[in-house]
Amino acid sequence: MNRLVRLFRTSIGRKLVVAASGVLLLGFLVVHAAGNLLILKGPDALNGYADWMQGHPLLWGFRLGLLGLFGVHIVTAVRLAHANRAARPVPYRRIARLGARLPGRLMVVSGLLLLAFLVFHLLHLTARVVAQSGNPLLDDAGRVDVYGMLVAGFSQPLIVTIYLGAMALLGLHLVHAIEGMFQTLGFNHDSYQTLIRVLAPLLTLLIVGGFAAIPLLVIGGHLHGGG
Numbered sequence: 626m627n628r629l630v631r632l633f634r635t636s637i638g639r640k641l642v643v644a645a646s647g648v649l650l651l652g653f654l655v656v657h658a659a660g661n662l663l664i665l666k667g668p669d670a671l672n673g674y675a676d677w678m679q680g681h682p683l684l685w686g687f688r689l690g691l692l693g694l695f696g697v698h699i700v701t702a703v704r705l706a707h708a709n710r711a712a713r714p715v716p717y718r719r720i721a722r723l724g725a726r727l728p729g730r731l732m733v734v735s736g737l738l739l740l741a742f743l744v745f746h747l748l749h750l751t752a753r754v755v756a757q758s759g760n761p762l763l764d765d766a767g768r769v770d771v772y773g774m775l776v777a778g779f780s781q782p783l784i785v786t787i788y789l790g791a792m793a794l795l796g797l798h799l800v801h802a803i804e805g806m807f808q809t810l811g812f813n814h815d816s817y818q819t820l821i822r823v824l825a826p827l828l829t830l831l832i833v834g835g836f837a838a839i840p841l842l843v844i845g846g847h848l849h850g851g852g
């Protein structure tokens with residue numbers, strides 16, 4: 626047990642924690658984007674899916690687990706970045722060009738901005754206390770009208786801008802994160818490099834594209850009406 630605690634205090638231990646929690650968060654993003662895309666099948670499919678999730682006995686267990694994952698991922702990543710900066714020898718710091726420091730900083734800054742987006746997103750679509758102006762809350766079957774809520778939300782250019790900005794940040798964060806994750810988890814042999822360089826942007830594009838499609842389709846007038 627002591628060895629495990631000691632491992633998590635080392636740089637490699639922290640990297641493993643960030644990578645492993647990152648893989649699980651990535652899994653959540655894939656499932657979340659796929660679930661959201663049910664909007665393409667219409668109000669019944671999306672509202673039915675959301676209703677099933679809301680009534681699921683494991684909902685709060687899942688939410689707590691997700692909260693823990695986000696917490697561990699963010700706190701460990703910030704600590705790691707801090708420790709890396711502190712451990713850097715002075716001569717390196719003097720000669721460091723912006724290019725050498727950019728990826729690490731980019732990850733922390735984009736990660737913290739994504740956290741701010743997540744807070745906004747939860748207030749917007751889960752707690753439904755911001756930017757909700759009189760759209761119907763229930764569909765004809767008496768379920769929460771998530772479809773109508775998304776159409777109403779993404780008919781507002783400001784909301785679309787916020788979401789698309791956040792998706793651009795998510796893309797930036799994910800493409801570096803996925804590359805780093807593979808390396809930390811041991812896929813760092815030369816023969817994996819090409820695969821990683823193709824897989825990281827491809828997976829990022831799929832996730833970000835899946836999310837961004839929804840505000841773009843709504844504001845473009847391709848999805849309208851509620852349940």
Ligand code: HEM
Nearest residue numbers: 657661675679688743746750751771788795836837839840
């Ligand atoms: C255009 C992009 C997105 C759309 C349309 C969207 C849509 C939604 C909707 C409709 C809900 C509420 C579900 C319900 O209460 O029934 C929700 C919840 C949530 N979203 Fe998103 N989302 C998007 C992007 C994201 C991103 C990028 C993240 C993570 C960084 C994220 C994380 C969450 C979380 C953690 C919840 C709460 C889940 C729960 O209630 O247990 N979402 N999202």
